[in-house]
Amino acid sequence: MRVTFLGTSGAVPTTQRNTSALFVNRDGDRLLFDCGEGTQRQMMRFGTGFAVDHVFVTHLHGDHVLGIPGLIQTFDFNDREAPLAIHAPSGTRGQIEDLVHAGGNDPAFPVRVHQIGPGDTVLDRSEYEISAFRTDHRTQSVGYALVEDDRKGRFDRETAENDLGLPPGPEYSKLHRGEAVEHEGRTIEPEEVVGPPRPGRRLVYTGDTRPTDSVVDAAAGADLLVHDATFAGDRDDRARETAHSTAREAASIADQADAKRLALTHISTRYAGDHTPIEREAREHFDGEAWVPDDGERLEVPFPDADEDEK
Secondary structure: EEEEEEHHHOOOOOOOOOOEEEEEEEEOEEEOOOOOOOOOHHHHHHHOOOOOOOOEOOOOOOHHHHHHHHHHHHHOOOOOOOOOEEEEEEOHHHHHHHOOHHHHHOOOOOEEEEEEEOOEEEEOOOOOOEEEEEEEOHHHEEEEEEEEOOOOEOOOOOHHHOOOOOOHHHHHHHHHHOEEEOOEEEOHHHHEEEEOEOOOOOEEOOOOOOOOHHHHHHOOOOEEEEEEEOOOOHHHHHHHHHHEEEHHHHHHHHHHOOOOEEEEEEEEEHHHOOOOOHHHHHHHHOOEEOOOOOOOOOEEEOOHHHHHOOO
8 A cells, every 4th residue: 555645734725735635556546535725736746647546525615625626627638438426425426417517627537526525435445445534624624534444364374384285286276265174184273384374554534623532432553544634732722723733732632542653644834844843743743754745755555464474
């Protein structure tokens, strides 16, 4: 799973940061979370490509959706034929459709707008699902959690070959699939050579939000939590007034959720020249890895047991 931070600025772009957009390539499935103005240029600039089938909108403030008209028209100019699904909070269908058709543009490909709410399974795939959870902002808003299914347990080849006398062959695949096999007059059960299921990965993207228990629940054990950290603690009052989080609050959420990594995004322009106060504050309140990603930064999200696989 590869994550590309396309836009990490809050409210308005700066010379270094564009407005909100996160691109996720999950084993060939290309997913876009939020679409601030200029996102299509960021996609070209950072080489993600345009093969996106799903856009997940957290809320309809301009810095999260004003890139939709440009992206739609770019798709059109590229002769796109595949349908595009846009997922957005309940009650926003009309506004999203207005953005899709901005400037009188009628896409030559199907665009389907799906309204969703907290607790909904937004996308259900054979190996993962994306669900929506409640966030606390000044408008109808949701966050998204991409959660992979458990993977098969490790196959113990040494036990199979040396202890059970089963040579390599198709029986290994059958056992790994959970099927018993017959060998030299005895039945070998899968649990004799296959370990317990291994967890998949969990990626959580909050969009704009105050710290809230629903994010803690959604981010439980997350391999990567991408959380609003618009301000440092010196602007706590402003964070409350605008329904955003401080770096300390984002770190507290990550700590409560036992997340492994915390990416701090939606950074206020007041930190355009120096975002170290955001990073420093988060690291003081979270023992895991916490940082402010740059636009264009790419991150491979490893499996939870990746260290064991390397042994």
